[in-house]
Amino acid sequence: MLKKWISKALIVMLHPIKLFPELSDAHNVRYKIVFLQNVFTFAGFVSLIMGVLRWEQQPIIGKIDVTFGLLAFLLLSTMQRYRHKIELIASIALWLCFIQFMAVFFLADGNNSRSGLLLLILAGAFYLKGRLTGYYMLAMIVMLVVSNHFLAVFDTHFTNLDILTLCFYLLAQFFIIHNYESLRETQTQHLKTLNQDLEALVKKRTEQLAAANHALELEKQNLKKLSDTDHLTGLSNRHHFEALFSQQQRISERDTTDALILIDIDYFKHINDTHGHIHGDNVLKGIARSMREHTRASDISVRWGGDELIIYAPRTTLLQARQLAEKLRDHIQTLQLPDVGTITISAGVAVLCPGDTFSQLLQRADQALYRAKQAGRNCIQTFEPA
Numbered sequence: 001m002l003k004k005w006i007s008k009a010l011i012v013m014l015h016p017i018k019l020f021p022e023l024s025d026a027h028n029v030r031y032k033i034v035f036l037q038n039v040f041t042f043a044g045f046v047s048l049i050m051g052v053l054r055w056e057q058q059p060i061i062g063k064i065d066v067t068f069g070l071l072a073f074l075l076l077s078t079m080q081r082y083r084h085k086i087e088l089i090a091s092i093a094l095w096l097c098f099i100q101f102m103a104v105f106f107l108a109d110g111n112n113s114r115s116g117l118l119l120l121i122l123a124g125a126f127y128l129k130g131r132l133t134g135y136y137m138l139a140m141i142v143m144l145v146v147s148n149h150f151l152a153v154f155d156t157h158f159t160n161l162d163i164l165t166l167c168f169y170l171l172a173q174f175f176i177i178h179n180y181e182s183l184r185e186t187q188t189q190h191l192k193t194l195n196q197d198l199e200a201l202v203k204k205r206t207e208q209l210a211a212a213n214h215a216l217e218l219e220k221q222n223l224k225k226l227s228d229t230d231h232l233t234g235l236s237n238r239h240h241f242e243a244l245f246s247q248q249q250r251i252s253e254r255d256t257t258d259a260l261i262l263i264d265i266d267y268f269k270h271i272n273d274t275h276g277h278i279h280g281d282n283v284l285k286g287i288a289r290s291m292r293e294h295t296r297a298s299d300i301s302v303r304w305g306g307d308e309l310i311i312y313a314p315r316t317t318l319l320q321a322r323q324l325a326e327k328l329r330d331h332i333q334t335l336q337l338p339d340v341g342t343i344t345i346s347a348g349v350a351v352l353c354p355g356d357t358f359s360q361l362l363q364r365a366d367q368a369l370y371r372a373k374q375a376g377r378n379c380i381q382t383f384e385p386a
């Protein structure tokens with residue numbers, strides 16, 4: 001039963017969270033470690049020296065001092081290994097000091113300065129564990145000192161005046177530290193508020209920046225699309241195709257057959273001259289639309305310049321490309337364009353051979369197109385590889 005109570009009391013005393021709920025403050029950990037290192041070193045040496053000096057005259061106090069001196073060094077080395085347990089170590093240190101100083105206060109004789117020790121514990125309690133623990137300590141010290149004085153459990157040889165003076169000292173120190181702690185807490189709270197405001201501002205600015213970045217990125221993509229697109233037909237422009245072609249060429253080097261269909265509108269000059277440029281533009285747009293409708297997503301439809309258009313069809317054989325061109329030609333001649341009526345196209349088809357340059361491929365398609373025009377227009381010709 002007694003064992004159970006002792007262990008319960010120990011747990012309550014040593015567990016900083018249970019006894020001192022307001023105190024665990026991560027920001028103070030570093031300062032507490034430095035503080036405790038100093039305290040343990042200093043208290044260790046002082047207790048050992050005092051213990052040796054008192055050993056002869058006051059053996060009990062001498063032994064207590066030596067014991068606590070050794071404990072201080074033990075705690076010092078423990079703290080190096082268990083820095084993350086700083087709150088627990090601080091609690092242990094506080095209670096050990098409390099026991100040692102109270103023991104010295106009650107058991108040592110003829111030395112009035114021992115009451116000064118009690119002021120030290122109070123300061124340590126405030127510093128290590130905050131205001132609440134400071135209040136507890138003050139209450140315990142005053143209660144123990146006053147009740148011992150009246151009950152005379154230990155004969156301390158203090159007079160009534162001595163005890164009254166000590167209580168005043170303790171109260172004076174309490175007010176000083178209490179005011180200091182209140183001020184510090186207010187400042188900490190103020191800093192926390194400032195920090196929160198700053199964090200909120202940074203978050204807001206970050207979001208604004210992200211939104212601006214997103215808008216910029218969209219604008220960039222838009223501009224890129226505009227610079228890659230022929231504004232009349234909406235097809236890729238020559239510049240974009242030339243840039244793309246270098247990538248397609250790399251694909252063709254990996255044993256694939258790519259085809260190029262070079263399309264030219266028949267008698268386009270005549271259409272322009274007869275119906276005007278606006279109608280000529282509409283013809284170009286109509287053919288571009290047909291090209292988009294008849295090609296796959298992987299094909300690239302390009303306005304090469306003037307009335308010349310290109311379909312670049314990756315992984316397509318000469319036969320397949322010819323069929324595509326025929327289908328397109330067939331479709332276009334069935335279109336009935338307002339005011340213009342029927343139009344036709346001619347096309348030359350060639351395939352990319354390994355190691356080809358773009359101009360070689362284009363040249364072959366152009367030769368085939370020339371033959372289509374020579375053959376009377378509205379037809380497809382292919383350039384058969386040797």
Ligand SMILES: Nc1nc2c(ncn2[C@@H]2O[C@H](COP(=O)(O)OP(=O)(O)OP(=O)(O)O)[C@@H](O)[C@H]2O)c(=O)[nH]1
Pocket residue numbers: 232264265266267268269270272276277278279280281284305306307373377
């Ligand atoms: N409406 C319009 N016409 C253009 C545009 N670009 C070029 N052209 C005209 O397209 C015509 C191209 O004609 P040519 O290539 O000489 O020959 P064609 O009349 O098509 O005759 P063939 O190709 O031999 O059947 C020229 O009159 C150019 O002025 C454009 O953006 N809009």
